[in-house]
Amino acid sequence: MNIVVCxxxxxxTTNVRIDPNTNTLIREGVESVINPFDMYAIEEAVRTxxxxxxxxxxxxxxxxxxxxxxxxxxSLGCDEAILLSDRAFAGSDTWATSYTLAMAIKKIxxxxxxxxxxxxxxxxxAQVGPGISAHxxxxxxxxxxxxxxxxxxxxxxxxxxxxxxxVIETPLPVVLTVVKEINTPRIPSxxxxxxxxxxxxxxxxxxxxxxxxxxxxxxxxxTQVVKIFTPSPRSGGEIFQGETDEVVVKLIxxxxxxxxxxx
Amino acid sequence: MDYLLTEQQIMIRDLARQIAQEKxxxxxxxxxxxxxxxxxxxxIIAESDLFGVFIxxxxxxxxxxxxxxxxxxxxxxxxxxxxxxxxxxxxxxAFPIILYGSxxxxxxxxxxxxxxKKLAAFGLTEAGAGSDAGAIxxxxxxxxxxxxxxxxxxxxxxxxxxxxYTVVAITDKTKGSRGASAFIVEKGTPGFEFGKKENKMxxxxxxxxxxxxxxxxxxxxxxxxxxxxxxxxxxxxxxQSRPGIGAQAVGIAQGALxxxxxxxxxxxxxxxxxxxxxxxxFMLADMSTQVEAARALVYATARMVDAGIKDISRxxxxxxxxxxxxxMKVTTDAVQIFGGYGYxxxxxxxxxxxxxxxxQIYEGTNQIQRGVIASNLIKESLKK
Numbered sequence: 294m295n296i297v298v299c300x301x302x303x304x305x306t307t308n309v310r311i312d313p314n315t316n317t318l319i320r321e322g323v324e325s326v327i328n329p330f331d332m333y334a335i336e337e338a339v340r341t342x343x344x345x346x347x348x349x350x351x352x353x354x355x356x357x358x359x360x361x362x363x364x365x366x367x368s369l370g371c372d373e374a375i376l377l378s379d380r381a382f383a384g385s386d387t388w389a390t391s392y393t394l395a396m397a398i399k400k401i402x403x404x405x406x407x408x409x410x411x412x413x414x415x416x417x418x419a420q421v422g423p424g425i426s427a428h429x430x431x432x433x434x435x436x437x438x439x440x441x442x443x444x445x446x447x448x449x450x451x452x453x454x455x456x457x458x459x460v461i462e463t464p465l466p467v468v469l470t471v472v473k474e475i476n477t478p479r480i481p482s483x484x485x486x487x488x489x490x491x492x493x494x495x496x497x498x499x500x501x502x503x504x505x506x507x508x509x510x511x512x513x514x515x516t517q518v519v520k521i522f523t524p525s526p527r528s529g530g531e532i533f534q535g536e537t538d539e540v541v542v543k544l545i546x547x548x549x550x551x552x553x554x555x556x
Numbered sequence: 557m558d559y560l561l562t563e564q565q566i567m568i569r570d571l572a573r574q575i576a577q578e579k580x581x582x583x584x585x586x587x588x589x590x591x592x593x594x595x596x597x598x599x600i601i602a603e604s605d606l607f608g609v610f611i612x613x614x615x616x617x618x619x620x621x622x623x624x625x626x627x628x629x630x631x632x633x634x635x636x637x638x639x640x641x642x643x644x645x646x647x648x649x650a651f652p653i654i655l656y657g658s659x660x661x662x663x664x665x666x667x668x669x670x671x672x673k674k675l676a677a678f679g680l681t682e683a684g685a686g687s688d689a690g691a692i693x694x695x696x697x698x699x700x701x702x703x704x705x706x707x708x709x710x711x712x713x714x715x716x717x718x719x720x721y722t723v724v725a726i727t728d729k730t731k732g733s734r735g736a737s738a739f740i741v742e743k744g745t746p747g748f749e750f751g752k753k754e755n756k757m758x759x760x761x762x763x764x765x766x767x768x769x770x771x772x773x774x775x776x777x778x779x780x781x782x783x784x785x786x787x788x789x790x791x792x793x794x795x796q797s798r799p800g801i802g803a804q805a806v807g808i809a810q811g812a813l814x815x816x817x818x819x820x821x822x823x824x825x826x827x828x829x830x831x832x833x834x835x836x837x838f839m840l841a842d843m844s845t846q847v848e849a850a851r852a853l854v855y856a857t858a859r860m861v862d863a864g865i866k867d868i869s870r871x872x873x874x875x876x877x878x879x880x881x882x883x884m885k886v887t888t889d890a891v892q893i894f895g896g897y898g899y900x901x902x903x904x905x906x907x908x909x910x911x912x913x914x915x916q917i918y919e920g921t922n923q924i925q926r927g928v929i930a931s932n933l934i935k936e937s938l939k940k
Contacts, residue, residue, distance in 0.1 A: 480575055483605035483618055486567050 294347035294445055297401065298338040298371065298408040299394055299425065300331040302355055302362040303415040327362045330410025332369075333471045336478040338408045339370035341443060347405075348372040352397055354382055354390060360494055367489035368481040375401075379498040384511030387416070391424025393509055396502040398429060405445055409470045411436055422470035433468040434461050438475050557848055559855050561627070568609055568624050572631035575600055584636035587761035588907050591753070593717050594639045594761050601632075601643060602672020610647055611654065615666035621862035622796055626803040626854060633807025634814070637911030638761030640807060642675070644800045645713040645762070648919075649676025651793040652722040652738050656781040661740065665720055674719035679709035679767050680790050687924050689724075689790065690733045694769060696725035701776050703727075703739065705747070705769035713918075715765030716750040719743045722793075723767065724786045736786030740778040747772030758910035794919055795868050796861055798876040802854035805876075805883035805915040809847045812890035812908035816840065819894055836893060843886045850879040870932035877925040880915035887912040 305326040310319045327335070338349045351366040353359045354377035363374035377397055385393065398404060407429075409422035419435070426433035438458060439451035445465065452459045453472050481489075499509060507513055531547070533540040561569065579600050587594050601607060609624035611617025618624070625647050632640035650669050653661055668674040685691040694707025705725055712721075721741045728735035741748055751766025780789055817840060820831035830836045857875040860868050887909040891898035898905045916922045 480579070480600055480604050481571065482603060483567060483571055483609070485605075486571065487564065487618070490563070490567075 294342070294345045294405045294443075295401070295403050296338045296342055296347060296349045296406050296408065297398055297404050298331070298334050298349060298351050298366070299421070300335065300351060300353045300362060300366060300410070301328045301413045301415075301421075302326070302353065302359045303328045303413055306414055325358065325362070327365055328410055328413045328415075330412060330414065330471070330473065332410075332478040333473050333475050334408040334410045335366050335369050335371060336476045337437075337440065337469075337471050338406075339479075340476065341406065341408075341440065342370070342372075345443065345445075350375065350401060350404075352377065352394060354378070354385070354393055354397075363494055364489045364492065365481070367492050368485040369479060370485065373495070374492065375495045375497055377497050377502075381499040381506070381510050384514060385509065386514035386516035387418050387420035387424055388515055389509050389511075389513040391421045392428050392513065393502070393504065394421070395425045395428030396504050397497060398425065400497070400502055405465045406443070406448070407466065407468045409468065411470045411472050419470070422468055426468035429466075429468070431466045431468065432463045433470070434463055435470045437469045437471045440469075440475075557852070559852075564618070564620065565624060565627055568606065568620070569627045569631060571604055572606060572628040573634075575604060575606075576631045576635035580632060580635035580639050584639065584761070585904070585907070587636065587638060589760075591755070591760050593763050594642060597639050598642060598672065598675065607643070607646060607672035608670030611650070611666050611670040615662055616670035617666070621858075622799055623855065623858040623862050626799050626858045629800050630803040630807035630810070630851075630854075633804045634811035636761060637804060637808040637811075637908070637915075638759035640804055641713060641759050641762045642717075644797075644804060645678070646676045646718065647800060648793065648797045649678045649714065649718060649720060649722050651796045652678070652780050652789045653740065655792055655796065656738070656785065656789050657740075658777075660777065661780070665740065669720065675714050675717055676720040676722070677712055677714035677718035678793065679712045679715075679721055679723040681710050681712070682708065683710050687921055689787070690736075692724060692726060692736065694723070694725040695729075696727050696737060696739060698727070698776070699773075702773045703776060703779065705739070705741065705772040705774065707769050708751070709767040709769075711754065711764050711918075712767050713762055713764055715763060715767055716753065717763045721767065722780065722789075723769075724790050725769075727783045727786075731784065733787045734784050736790075737783045738780040738786045738789040739774060740780060741767075741769075741772065741774055745772055745774060757913060758907070759914050791869075795872045798872040798919055799854050799858040799861060801915055801919050802850065802857070802875040802879035805879035805912070806847060806851045806854055808908055808912050808915070809843070809850070809879075809883040809886040812887045812905055812912075813840070813843050813847055815905050815908070816843070816890040816893040819897075823895075830893075839889055839893060843889055846882045846886055850875075850882045854879055867932075870929050870936075873920070873925040873928040873932075876915075876919065877922050877929070880912075880922060883912040883915050884909075 302325045305324045312319050342349050349371040350373045351371040352375045353363055357378050367374055412419035423433050434450050434452055436453040437450045438453040441449040447464050449462045452461055533543050580597055606628050608617030609620045613619040629640055629644045632643055653665055669676050682692050696703040696705050723741050724736050724738050726735050727737040747770045749768045751768055754764040820836050821829050823830045854875045857871045860871055890905045891909050894903055894905050897903045
């Protein structure tokens with residue numbers, strides 16, 4: 294089985310510092326890491342390979358330094374790595390990113406399942422995985438927390454919902470975006486790291502993919518960022534104190550009061 | 557300080573650090589409290605290939621030496637000295653085979669040790685033979701194609717948990733220390749049993765048990781080197797392993813220091829963090845300087861061993877002595893910086909102080925180390 298996993302390199306936000314003047318992330322000196330949710334996608338891709346055989350191809354789009362993220366993925370058990378790096382890709386929003394990734398996956402041709410993390414820790418959009426499935430015109434299951442069964446033709450997976458989970462059977466190929474409940478990512482092995490260090494990483498540019506120039510990079514990105522701001526904190530609510538019976542009555546009165554039309 | 561590590565050594569250090577921070581630190585207090593053997597962590601270390609860092613590639617390792625072992629041991633020790641010793645004791649048990657084992661013995665035992673499938677242990681100490689290792693009473697009597705072992709080894713790290721034991725026993729009482737020989741004994745051999753698990757002051761995650769031999773019959777192929785080589789095997793093994801104890805001491809001390817720095821920045825007294833007081837600052841500065849000096853000595857010794865320099869007994873003893881005395885002092889000072897909180901089990905530093913003490917005692921007490929250093933100094937002066 295051929296398994297594709299898409300990853301993103303993001304700033305390490307575990308020790309994040311905020312500039313008190315601008316309220317923005319201080320990026321200087323912040324290390325780049327694999328998006329934490331993608332670590333679960335890598336682990337699940339490798340576990341699936343270990344069960345079904347085949348290989349795992351890891352893909353990432355970004356500047357050349359994304360190579361370190363791809364090497365880390367190789368050290369964790371991925372077999373091949375593809376870097377999509379080109380000035381023409383710069384400024385891509387989730388639409389252009391998922392289009393470009395989908396075109397790269399098309400070039401791979403032979404694929405059965407595509408894993409993504411549920412979202413990236415920097416943008417938090419959760420759109421790229423579903424975007425890939427739309428561009429490839431194949432099914433998707435998001436928020437996957439368990440793979441019950443998978444073979445070359447179909448898969449039965451658990452999709453986490455707020456109330457519980459759905460059990461979904463889907464034909465393959467399929468895009469699965471995973472949540473952290475799905476597994477515990479492994480620690481890389483020393484031999485894996487040594488192999489990953491020497492491994493060849495395929496570098497594909499726009500001209501290597503059969504892309505329409507209008508759909509990639511900044512020009513291919515319909516998203517307009519109008520303004521970025523920190524929402525003002527909610528003003529503290531009211532606290533009712535006293536015996537439960539009395540407090541409940543007070544609370545209900547207060548809510549009724551609030552709901553009255555104000556003229 | 558930059559110790560100019562090779563790329564592979566940096567990978568080993570970083571990997572061991574990741575395991576220490578993500579996997580060992582969260583469970584260190586649990587294993588200290590319960591004494592439960594850390595099999596979960598041993599499995600993670602095995603899967604990461606770190607059990608093989610000091611074993612040749614042809615036997616399934618990654619071809620490094622004592623320096624690689626030292627780096628991993630130090631990182632694990634920063635999080636837990638007890639869990640780290642389970643790892644380091646396997647190396648101690650494997651060194652007799654690496655140094656003096658036959659090709660067949662190496663092929664049979666090293667690949668499983670390198671993969672972490674089997675832990676190893678080394679058995680020399682007995683109730684009546686501690687510093688006076690020559691007083692061991694365990695015997696190995698040759699009988700046809702076998703040796704028959706009788707006697708009891710005491711305080712053996714990884715005892716009961718390890719699969720492969722290298723054990724020193726007397727084959728010829730008339731020859732004194734030249735009458736000892738080293739053997740490989742596998743767990744499960746009839747006549748080989750374990751005593752109760754010891755209840756220790758520190759390194760409580762590690763298992764310490766008696767090895768009891770009762771007419772234990774082992775094939776003659778399990779003799780390491782030749783009859784009469786037992787003490788040479790043991791002494792050369794300790795020359796290799798003492799930098800590892802030094803590394804354990806450096807790691808424990810560094811771990812305690814890291815906690816002390818973090819706490820000194822957070823703890824407010826007289827409306828200021830205590831790290832702003834010169835009294836505390838000077839303590840931290842001295843602790844850090846001592847840790848760094850010990851680390852430099854341990855690394856230099858490990859590199860001497862790996863370079864194949866013959867006379868390493870003095871350097872090896874000095875690294876173990878200095879690092880372990882330093883570790884006791886630095887961990888005691890870390891408790892002092894934490895004040896009353898440091899004395900409480902809810903805080904991590906008292907464990908470091910308890911774990912530190914053993915490094916001054918095992919693999920040769922620090923008094924024995926001073927003896928080794930002095931006798932080498934005198935020997936060296938005679939050559940001049």
